[in-house]
Amino acid sequence: MNYFSSSFKLGILGGGQLGKMLLFDTRKFDIQTYVLDPSDEAPCKIACNHFVQGDLMDFETVYNFGKKVDVLTFEIELVNLDALEKLENEGKKVYPSPKTLKLIQNKGVQKEFYTKNNIPTAPFEKFENLDNLKSKIQNLKLPFVWKCTEFGYDGNGVKIIRQTADLENLPNVECIAETMVPFKNELAVIVCRNPSGEIKTYPVVEMEFHPEANQVEYVICPARIDEKVAEKARAIALNVSQQFNHVGLLAVEMFQTEDDEILVNEVAPRPHNSGHYSIEASYTSQFENHLRAILDLPLGNTDSKVAGIMVNLVGAEGFSGDVVYENIETILGWNGVTPHIYGKKQTRPFRKMGHVTIVNENMAEARRIAEEVKNTIRVIS
Amino acid sequence: MNYFSSSFKLGILGGGQLGKMLLFDTRKFDIQTYVLDPSDEAPCKIACNHFVQGDLMDFETVYNFGKKVDVLTFEIELVNLDALEKLENEGKKVYPSPKTLKLIQNKGVQKEFYTKNNIPTAPFEKFENLDNLKSKIQNLKLPFVWKCTEFGYDGNGVKIIRQTADLENLPNVECIAETMVPFKNELAVIVCRNPSGEIKTYPVVEMEFHPEANQVEYVICPARIDEKVAEKARAIALNVSQQFNHVGLLAVEMFQTEDDEILVNEVAPRPHNSGHYSIEASYTSQFENHLRAILDLPLGNTDSKVAGIMVNLVGAEGFSGDVVYENIETILGWNGVTPHIYGKKQTRPFRKMGHVTIVNENMAEARRIAEEVKNTIRVIS
Incomplete structure (x- = not known):
């Protein structure tokens, strides 16, 4: 298969920052890309060859998009799994396979997979829904970690339960209760x-x-x-x-x-x-x-050439609107500091807006500079 | 000035591989870009924010393009200098300055600049045209290097003159005769x-x-x-x-x-x-x-993190048409080897199609791998 400067088509589900960074390499290799994302302002919109706006959870949208490409991948797990399975069954190369994704998308299934395969993981119990968990609360040792099994993302859908009252206001969905292991x-x-x-x-x-x-x-x-x-x-x-x-x-x-x-x-x-x-x-x-x-x-x-440290750039509390990266000029003056700006025009509290990498031959020096970066740059509006 | 994820506009004259590689960094910093290039298939066409097709040597085209942006730069020297000068005189930021470009675009002027500023350079003599040089050939010591002063590129416009007959068929344009210094x-x-x-x-x-x-x-x-x-x-x-x-x-x-x-x-x-x-x-x-x-x-x-060696990927002799990078999969399997494919769909003999970088902690090992790369990958059709 000739991928380079050819008519080969790579499809990417999701057009966020992960896709954007993947596109640096498709561009470097001149591999033709199609990207599907719901947002007209997706960071991937430029630098892919063809951008398609559409719903990643919609069967028809994902299926039709997948039919157009030679190999299909994704940069976000929340995609229509049925469409991926149908595409794979029809012979389309889908990587990672929907079989893998199916084992991962649901945290309960994922945890059971570890147990079944003797992979060390914290002990847990699965519940159909929150009511079910509540009815068996006397069997659970506090504190424990509540996790909804599906659609959690970036820390959403996870809560430490220190007392029964902490369960109030949680959604009544399938969930697991995981033993809190001190680490x-x-x-x-x-x-x-x-x-x-x-x-x-x-x-x-x-x-x-x-x-x-x-x-x-x-x-x-x-x-x-x-x-x-x-x-x-x-x-x-x-x-x-x-x-x-x-x-x-x-x-x-x-x-x-x-x-x-x-x-x-x-x-x-x-x-x-x-x-x-x-x-x-x-x-x-x-x-x-x-x-x-x-x-x-x-x-x-x-392998690494040098020590590397990453600091996330998230929107500062109290700021919403057109983004400004305060003091970015200052950190650019420091040794081995590279900001990555994802291209979201609007900031809001805790939104992932970019990251900064600090590299150095010396780890202690990298760590020192990283702390200065963290204390200097601010994502405001 | 806020450059990052803002309305700031950077203009780039030329949309070839140098521009393409510059766009990796404008994307990384989310800096808005406008690119002007005559070719509808320019490597920069995707990954810039706005692509304008037009003649880089045409005054009106370059001037009007420059008016649209906040800072103007170029990735090729063969651009309309008068337009750049007018833009700079009107207060537009043009970097490098057309003043610098003026001293460089003409090789005769460039050489005179070195002499005037006591910068060591090979001795030379400037001639209005080839006829003028021929008339004074008896004063020149053979061999010497003939260079036309303008519009030479990538080795074009340079010839070693070992005997008078070597001057035949050269264009009758302004030129210099430079002493051949063994190096x-x-x-x-x-x-x-x-x-x-x-x-x-x-x-x-x-x-x-x-x-x-x-x-x-x-x-x-x-x-x-x-x-x-x-x-x-x-x-x-x-x-x-x-x-x-x-x-x-x-x-x-x-x-x-x-x-x-x-x-x-x-x-x-x-x-x-x-x-x-x-x-x-x-x-x-x-x-x-x-x-x-x-x-x-x-x-x-x-500074460098590691030793680096670059090998150019040019079209092999005897091949023209849809490009194929023969054995690229092989070289990708070697330590520290990164191909850069510029995105030109058609190869022809000696056309610059890409390059390969080899990095290694050890220079001798990098050099060994570079030679293997050179002997393995071929740009054919």
Whole structure:
């Protein structure tokens, strides 16, 4: 198959920032792209070859879009699964496969998959709905983590239940109650696999939390953890990937417990926030490797050239409207600092507007600059 | 000035591969772009915000395009200078300035500029036209280098004159005759400067020639030369830049003579083939630094993370038509290999179709892989 400067067509479901960053590599390789997104202002709208505006959850829209392309991928999991299955059954190459997506889209099914395949994960119980959970509350040990099984995104659909009253106002939908396991680090490993079975893992990254706000502040590569723990995390991520038998990227989020056990939290079958550092720090970025994987090309080197740290740029509280990146000129003056602006014209509190990567030969120096970046740039209006 | 996700408009004259690579950074920063190019199939056509098809040498076209934007730059020197001058006189920001371009566009003027400013360059004599040169041939020592002063590009307009007969069939235009200085290396240094006067140089790169074909095969960063010679080359490039007082990038091509003198050959006031390695190897690519410079943002770190080598991908002899990149899948399997496909659908002999960058911690290993790349990939039809 000739992908380069040819009539080959790659379809991408979703036109957000992940798609936008993927398009840097389709442009670099001159691979023709079609993008489907509901928004007329999608960050992918320019830089793809053909933009189609439409509903990602609508069967007909996704099916008809998929018919037009040679290989279909997605940058968001919330897409019409039935359409993907029908396309795959008709012989269309859909990567990752809807079979993988089906195991992941529902968090209950995903957790059961781990248990069935002996993948370490926090103990949990599944409930048809909230009423059902409430009726069995006496069997559950407080505190626990409530998660709705579907349509959660970026922390939505997750709540720590410390007392029964915390259950009030939650939606009456299928959910799980997960044991709260004390952990000392939240880690992630991105695995990449192509249809021929070539498989590679990126180094373990570490999410550093704000000591009070309990919010991820930095994604740090490599994680500042014991080499043995890192090896274990990569081995578990590799095992998860092999069990799913996925194609493309699989971001495996994990907890490192107080006694250095690794528990799988959840996975995402696509480029992931925890891999954005790779654009500047790695020999091959996660986006290029996703593209290589779904086209069954050889995978690129996942090693890092230098230490990399990522800081998310989210809309500051109290600001809505035309976005201004306050002090961006200042941070541009610092060594190894690269802002990525996703192209959303309007900011609102906590909206993901971009990220900043800090790379340096020296991790401590990268960490120092990252903190200055975090304290300097502000997304306001 | 707020450039990011704002209504600010950057105009780019020329929509070829240099513009295309610049657009990776305007997209990364979400800076709005307008591109003017004569070809409906220009590599920049997608990924810019607004594409205008038109003649870059036509006064009205360039002037009207320039009126629409806030800052105007170019990725090719062959643009209508009068229009740029009028725009600058009317207060438009044009970077590099047409004053700089005027000193560079004509090779005779450029050479005289070096002489006047005590910048070392090979001795030369200027002639109104070829007839004029022929009439004074008895004063010239053979061999010498004939160069037409205007509209030469990529080696066109340059010829080594070993005997008088070699002058036959050359155009009867303004030209120079330059003394042939034996050199052991062809070097280049890219200088970057913003309107506030911040100035940085990239490391010295070396062009390695094919021993027989006398054709550049590899651009190597850093050049494998003595540290003192490298320092001298960077200092001379810095001086050239300061004399031109340019804004943006200035690629300074130089010869290292047999006795380690540095002679300036010529300059290009834009992103340059000798800096393509920087996308993968440098902390800040030449394209990002060009963008930072013309917007008067702080310049990024020009140091390298790893050794970088670039191999040009030109159309193989004997092939014209729909392009095929033979064995590209093979080279993608090698460590640190990144092809850049410019997006031209048709190949023809010697047409610049793309380039491949090889990066590695170890220069010798990078050089070994680069040679394998060179011997493996072929641009055919």
